[in-house]
Amino acid sequence: MSDPESLIKNLPPSVATVFLERVEATPDAEAYRYPVPSASGEGPDEWRSYSWREAADRVFALAAGLMELGVRPEERVAIASGTRIEWILADLAILCAGAATTTVYPSTNSEETGFILGDSDSRVLFAEDTAQLDKVREHRAELPDLAHVVLLDGDVPDGEDDWVLSFAELERRGAAHLAEHPEAVREAVAGLRSADLATLIYTSGTTGRPKGVRLRQEAWSYMAKAVPASGLLESDDVQYLWLPLAHVFGKMLISVHIESAHVLAVDGRVDKIIENLPVVRPTKMCAVPRIFEKVYNGVAQRARDGGPAKYKIFQWAAEVAREYARTSQDNQRRTGEATVPAGLRVKHAVADRLVYGKLREAFGGRMLGCVSGSAALAPDLGLFFAGAGIPVLEGYGLTESAAASFCNRRDTFRTGTVGQPFLGTEVRIAEDGEVLLRGPGIMEGYHGLPDKTAEVLEEDGWFHTGDIGELSDDGFLKITDRKKDLIKTSGGKYIAPAEVEGRFKALCPYVSNILVHGADRNYCTALIALDEAAILGWAADQEELKGKPYTEVVGSDEVRRLVDGYVEDLNAGLQRWQTIKKFRILPRDLDIEHGELTPSLKLKRPVVEREFADLIEEMYTGARER
Known part of the structure; x- marks a missing residue:
């Protein structure tokens, strides 16, 4: 699908549909990797895998379990957990049951957790552990619609087995339900329509209560098709996923992975990233700018610790990287060829042996590129990583646009911009410089807030992002600031x-x-x-x-x-x-x-x-x- 009209016309009704198609097409291919602590509790984690068929078996059991609990189409099921394989299995199960996922950050306090669960009318909650359960227990009287809590870790507290059940127990109930109704999940997926509610993600506002962003099924099926069509992720990639799945950026990657069919290594423990990268050896990773800032500062600090001579070498190599990236990008823009002068190539080769090679090894040695989103990356940092052989491709989107609206591509990226739009996303710049978007990824509106929805979403589908930007003649977008900032x-x-x-x-x-x-x-x-x-x-x-x-x-x-x-x-x-x-x-x-x-x-x-x-x-x- 190389044109927007064809892509949009052929969108599946839901990402659950895409999931079933993937399982049927490549049942035995590796889908997910996840860490398991060593039996002794000491030493490195052991990484295990699920094939698409194995993942589907668990997803179907969980989905049927939700049906057995009485969850109906478009009813909300919440997840309050860190990033882990069970988060993805639960999310896919919710979608395959025809329900809608409400995401809750595990760091959200008790009061706001209670608000989100109540405002979304969530019927079931997947809680990571008893700490998340305790937050809900405090507000149980205010949550009459919350019929069950499913605990991912830990034992069900005594006396609460009528309300709380384990992840394993939900799977057992689902397996029993499937024994009696073997086509229940497939029938639920077949009944999904593109306009059905798929997800409620609550934006973390700077003031006041968060707003629930209503994302339809087509938002995720669009992401599943549009992002792989750009070439950013391919079937032979290994992607390392640590981003919070409660955030739209991480949530989007679940859908993209299903269509792309690459291997997804999942571990949300931020303190394990440095340890995991050489083990997983990913080819792709998505992150927020703070991660790249910390990597750069850490490398600079280690060079400084090595003494004045080593630090001077690092500073020289960093400047060479920026000059190399800047020159190659400028030449590509002017001539279509990312060339650099011979003298700069020689300097870059020396710097690569002294500095860049060690940096790439820290990323696992196979990293082809990273995508940065959620906030602006300082251009000097972007140029450094590009010149060092780990291009950081900035992208752009919002919760209200299902995360991915723009992104740079490896073969035509420009540091300081967020790239070109994905197929099917329209963009225009308003008279005051505000970026406006339209396309299948745009939200239905804010949950229960029609006045707030009307402030940002026009009747003809144009969404006001609140960001100020500039659009080049060939479609590269540069975000200059938040309108209100x-x-x-x-x-x-x-x-x-x-x-x-x-x-x-x-x-x-x-x-x-x-x-x-x-x-x-x-x-x-x-x-x-x-x-x-x-x-x-x-x-x-x-x-x-x-x-x-x-x-x-x-x-x-x-x-x-x-x-x-x-x-x-x-x-x-x-x-x-x-x-x-x-x-x-x-x-x-x-x-x-x-x-x-x-x-x-x-x-x-x-x-x-x-x-x-x-x-x-x-x-x-x-x-x-x-």
Whole structure:
């Protein structure tokens, strides 16, 4: 399907349909890999596999189990769990039962979990463990429609077996149901229609209650077909999946995998990524910008630890990588050939032996490329990874567009853009610069909120993203900022904070998070949080700071002088009205627990500005610099 009309015309009614077709086409091919702790509890995990047939056997049993519990078409079944193979099996079972999945981050607090389950009218909840069960137990009286909780791990608490059952028990009930009704699951899938509700994903808003985004069956069948049609994932790939499946980015990858038929290695433990990559040896991985920032900062720190000579080599190699990527991309844009001059090729070959090869080995040695989404990746970081042989292809989409609307391709990508649209997605730029989208992936609306839906979704299907962007003549989109995040100084100058923040992250290897402030002020300021491991590594080489705790280190004059040097470097490349006149180093990093980051690690600006309002005000009242 090489044209949008053909792709859309031939969309299957649901991703469950695609799943059944995949199982029939390649029943014995490897579908999933997942880790199992060693029998002794010590040493590395053992990785096991499911074929498509084996996965389908479990999915069918779980789906039939949900039917036996009384779940009916389009009724909601929630999942509150980290990323693991059981999450995917449960999700596919919900869809194959004709129901709709409500996703809940395992980090969501009890109150918001209760709200999501109640607002979605979820009938059953897959809970990862008793910690997730406890959140629901607190609000059981307010959730009369929640008939059952299915526990993935742990024993069913005494006295609650009428309400709580184990994952294994649900499968047993499903197997018994299938013995009596062998065609029950296939009949449920055959009854699905493209306009049926498939998923409710609640957006983590910066203020107020989250909104439930209603995604239809066709949104996922469209993703399943459109993304593989772009060539981003192929059947011989091994993809490493750690992203939270409660987020639309991770959820989308489940659908894409079914059509692409590559191997999906699933482990959501972020602290295991570095350990797992050399074992899994993936060819593809999707991530958020923070992961690539941490990788870059870690490599830079190790080079610095090796002494001045080694650090100089790294800095030289990093600049060569950027020059190589920039030159090849510029030439490809102008001539269609990604060529570079002979002298630069020689320098790049030397840098590859000294630096890039070791970096690729850390990714498992077979990585062909990564996709970055959810937030903007600093262009300098993108150029570094591209030049080092691990192209990071930025993509773009929202929960409301089922995640994937745009993405760069390996053979024609441009760092600093989010690439071209997928087949079947329409885009236009409004007069005020806002990006508008239309296509099968766009949401039906916000659950129970018709007024909020009308604010962003036009009757003819155009969705207002809230992002400001520029579209090139050949369809490459560049996102410049969130419409609501553009700030205007008291001098009348507009500033895109994300642009300035991205530049600083590319310059300073110690930064974890940065927030640029300046709305209605006469100059810009910044709140800067430092990465604990990186800054303590630097402090270990400073006589005055060696052995001191994080809070003392970040509050020291030495660290302030260090960061000030990077701020000066940043300002040298900015317009006068964009420059950072004052900054404050935060006493701790920003995190999800304090509500300053979303579970997908996006900055919640209003929350941060409220939390550290005293520091911001201090920078505008003439208080002395610390």
